Amino acid sequence: MRRLFFLLLLLAGMAHAERLKEIASFSGVRNNQLVGYGLVVGLDGSGDQTTQTPFTVQSVVNMLTNMGVQVPSGGNMQLKNVAAVTVTAVLPPFARPGQPLDVTVSSIGNAKSIKGGTLLLSPLKGADGQIYAMAQGNIIVAGAGAAAGGSSTTVNQLATGRIPAGATVEKAVPTQLGNGEFVQLELLQTDFTTANRVVDAINGRFGPISAALDGRVIQVRAPQEPNQRVAFLAKLEGLSITPAESVPKVIVNARTGSVVMNQAVQVDPCAIAHGNLTVTISTENAVSQPAPAAGGKTQRVQNSEIMIQADKGPVVRLPKAASLRDVVRALNAVGATPQDLLAILQAMKAAGSLKAELEVI
Numbered sequence: 001m002r003r004l005f006f007l008l009l010l011l012a013g014m015a016h017a018e019r020l021k022e023i024a025s026f027s028g029v030r031n032n033q034l035v036g037y038g039l040v041v042g043l044d045g046s047g048d049q050t051t052q053t054p055f056t057v058q059s060v061v062n063m064l065t066n067m068g069v070q071v072p073s074g075g076n077m078q079l080k081n082v083a084a085v086t087v088t089a090v091l092p093p094f095a096r097p098g099q100p101l102d103v104t105v106s107s108i109g110n111a112k113s114i115k116g117g118t119l120l121l122s123p124l125k126g127a128d129g130q131i132y133a134m135a136q137g138n139i140i141v142a143g144a145g146a147a148a149g150g151s152s153t154t155v156n157q158l159a160t161g162r163i164p165a166g167a168t169v170e171k172a173v174p175t176q177l178g179n180g181e182f183v184q185l186e187l188l189q190t191d192f193t194t195a196n197r198v199v200d201a202i203n204g205r206f207g208p209i210s211a212a213l214d215g216r217v218i219q220v221r222a223p224q225e226p227n228q229r230v231a232f233l234a235k236l237e238g239l240s241i242t243p244a245e246s247v248p249k250v251i252v253n254a255r256t257g258s259v260v261m262n263q264a265v266q267v268d269p270c271a272i273a274h275g276n277l278t279v280t281i282s283t284e285n286a287v288s289q290p291a292p293a294a295g296g297k298t299q300r301v302q303n304s305e306i307m308i309q310a311d312k313g314p315v316v317r318l319p320k321a322a323s324l325r326d327v328v329r330a331l332n333a334v335g336a337t338p339q340d341l342l343a344i345l346q347a348m349k350a351a352g353s354l355k356a357e358l359e360v361i
Helices: 054-066 192-206 226-237 324-334 338-351
Strands: 024-026 032-041 083-091 100-107 118-125 131-138 144-148 151-155 160-169 182-187 210-212 217-221 249-252 259-261 270-273 277-288 299-310 315-318 357-360
Touching: 032 054, 032 100, 032 131, 054 083, 083 118, 083 131, 083 160, 100 118, 100 131, 118 160, 182 192, 182 226, 192 210, 192 217, 249 338, 270 338, 315 324, 338 357
Parallel strands: 249 357
Antiparallel strands: 024 182, 032 083, 032 118, 083 100, 100 160, 118 131, 131 160, 144 151, 182 217, 210 217, 249 259, 270 315, 277 299
């Protein structure tokens, strides 16, 4: 019997204590996404085909003009060693000018590879259009490729790479730790039970200084002097909180057949009949040779044969499964492939036997 492939993730199914910093964050303390456009040079003939990517030629001309090099108009530039790329980075909270950032470089043209290339100085902008960092450096590509005699092979992705510490922060983003005498905690997942437990833990440790505004935001009175506020927030992050039990959930990746479920998933007794349908197409290539002096032409002929085989699916009775191990054992008993599992779970959900939220990605 074929076994199902499960990717099991225990998503806090059973309640256990966690630090407050693991389930909540402070309002205003957040990352900011940066993006920019640049040129990668020094490629070994694997750059953009300029006849199909005119923006690469335009970018090179603009760069050379800014450097004082006059490019004759109407010239046919063959830039096999240059690629146009997007540059992305994440600006962490409290970042200051001079701090290094890791950047990701991705080709936006038809370059075959940017391995071994060097990113030229590229400004990185935020959502407000202002420049917050500058990126430049040698690109590291976690892949390999080879080609010979018309055949080629590639391992991983060659059109995307990283530059560790490849950008330097030029401008800081103001970050406010609260408004006046209050700071706000934001739970990573909205839950009224967890919010109430956080309020009880804070008030039990520091006195009546916190209140829940809704199922996610908790307002806390904090010292206004910066050093004292930081020390207070450090103590706040270390509080032990027991979050509410998670909602039973099953996530199915329809493309890969992977299934992720948490500890709270349960299955009620049900019966499942599952059969496999196999379609086989075989093609035999032949040559039709006319008789001598018949005046015909030699032609290639394809003879295709299609076979459909339907396997009988026995009815399998699944008992009640109250633990994750029992759920996996019950679904494996059906003998379905990962590709068929989505249909089975949807049918079980419709019949009311699957006690969990089903999400398809």
